[in-house]
Amino acid sequence: MNSKLKEVALVFFKLGCFAFGGPAAHIAMMEDEIIEKRKWMTRDYFLDLIGTTNLIPGPNSTEMTMHCGYERAGKVGLFVAGIAFIFPATVITALLAYLYVKYGQLPEVEPFIYGIKPAVLAIIAGAILKLGKKAIKSTELIIIGVLVLVVSLLGVNEVVALLAAGVLGMLYFYIKSKTVSNLNSISPLILFLGFNTTIAKVTTLKLFLIFLKVGAILYGSGYVLFAYLDAELVTRGLMTRAELIDAIAIGQFTPGPVLSTSTFIGYQLSGFTGALVATAGIFLPSFLFVLILNPFIPRMQKSRILRYFLDSVNVAAVAVMLAVLIIMAKDTLVEWQGIIIALIATFLTFKTKVSTIWTIVIGAVLGFVLLSITT
Template sequence: MEEKISVERNELHAPDFGEALRFWFVLGWISFGGTTGHITLMHDFLVDRKKWVSNKKFFQALNACMLLPGPEAHQLTIYLGWKLHGLKGGILAGLFFILPSLLIIFGLSLLYVYFGNSTFLVALFSGLKPAVLAIILFATYKVGQKSLQSKWHYLVALMAFLLSYFVGVPMPWIILAVIIGGFGLYFLTSKEINLKSDQGEAEDAEGDYPVNSLEKVPPISIPKIGLQLLIFFLLWLCPFTVLYLFMPDSAFWKELSFLFTKSAYLTIGGSYTVIPYVAGLVTENFLWLTKTQMIDGFALAETTPGPLVIVLTYVGFMAGFNHFDHSYVMASVGLMATAYFTFLPNFALIFVGAPLIERSQKNKAVQYVLSLVTAAVVGVIVNLACYLGQGILFPNGFGLLELDWKALLWVAVSLFLLYGYRIGMLQLILLSLLYGGLLYLLS
């Protein structure tokens, strides 16, 4: 009887699909500030204001997305859209979240290749890129505060940085080693490991939410999972076949398709692990972009709403542009193909993997390993900061005489504004562009 009443209440409070659709659409245009900003906006609207999702369920969903490869903010959007309105809700929420930033980065990429050598644009980037470095350093501080809980977490973060920056070990292998070693460490320790929780574990009583923590997890269906995997494989295979058979230089399109598919499936920890992994390959192995172009693309991506991983579509644009002798058509195809192969896995991982991971929410071993993976992400973010910092602060090589003092000054000012005044990301970007404009006038 109580179960029947609960169902009726959920139906009574079920959110309107049109209203949810409008929220996902608006979110795609206003979600500045990286993953933290995205999650804050979603929590404020879905949990605090509309009460469509319980607080505990929201963070359980976030934890599930953190266990999966790829950008967790986009996956969380798909996950919550799916929990609220099924398959159509998940697909449309995921599409609306990335389309605005995709359109903006496409326009910015066109402007970049057309005006890239102008002194004015170079000056604007000279103000914007130091702010991007400050944003990453501040993100390292914020993530480290919450995730480095013990000596093992500090050790994992340090080893992840050393292996990635100095040895050049690819990110997927580092994460895989952390997962294997984390389970071994958990089962070998004699003391019970207690993890800090930011999700309010004392919140035992759940209100009447359409999506709450008391919902039963649906049973696992092997035939259903097999069918889903087949559908997603066909969705991947069809555009790959078209690019490989009908586009010039099939080897290039094969490398591009496999690179961005692999990066989506093998990089746990979100955008900050995907970007350095891809940046190293496209600038050093494939030679599709110069290091300066990669850093400029990262700065462009920071000016757009949506997930930071959208910078990969800029990489696809520049790869097509450079490889095919400055062809705007091939650059556009490169951007669209990169977007497709980068974001399709997120839908597959949520629709197939999220229901399975829901079953591991209370598993202490899984949660401990997840905490170690998050610690490794701190080391990876430091690696990204060093990669970008070298090009921003020492554009002509290491040495005190080679240091760009104007860039260092703006890094310090940006960190002061971020830490001391909690300035918003969009405001910092606008101030940085003004600083670049001032440098242009002074020069």
């Protein structure tokens, strides 16, 4: 393995071990590791990757790792980055699945997660500030960002908001420029996999196809994942809803992508082999989507009308991150312990050079200590 591949593997393995808080937090940590520390690419290009990634199915933060790996070390780097990021969550989730199946309950980790949540808020806020400075290039883009923020807070699907912002901005700036360019047409590639699998029993192949289907069409948060898996597994009698809720909870409080839920479910349904095929199935589409999409991004940047589209989507993506921050803050900052941890994390993020990973660790320890002395 050459030096660049080793670097990619180490960076994303480290992120995979500490990336709590969902896609917005994961991307914020990537921005710190890749742009601030290592300068693998410009912040403008990183923004373009975020914008385009938000428009394809699959786990956004995991796909961002693949894009970054591709940029640093080519096609092999794409796979190394994705696997390195997914691996820690998969191993931790598989271990928890084993304990759950054997003992019927989950370990007590809530005090640590309690402290991580407010720390993540400061990390996301720091990334929004830095990315927002690059994304906001005009008054019109500010207006688009504000509109996306409002509709996101009102509950409009983030993909719909991003697409609408991209099209609106593209049309507006094109008309404003009054310049007609010869554009290379890029046909959008949309993949739909429709496996109407009727399950009599859980074979390895059928389990793989279920999770391949979900990975190929999934947009949105863990709640959307819950709905998809509920339809595919609970309604077909493969597991109870209570078991599915426990599986989603595992995905929420382990590091890395929430799709590691698939590892937990796969183990429950078919042991170690089931964990492997479910994990492979749900993540495989993301590797393919990024492999196909990444080479088109430089062409999109060179096209004037698609540049308008990307600029609008980029500012919309920052607005969506801000909406996530506001919603998370509303749910998280309800007790004095959480507020104190958030203030300390904010100081560390904006006034020191402490790594985002250490901010996460400090938040976890503070959560455990503060809850221990008050209960």
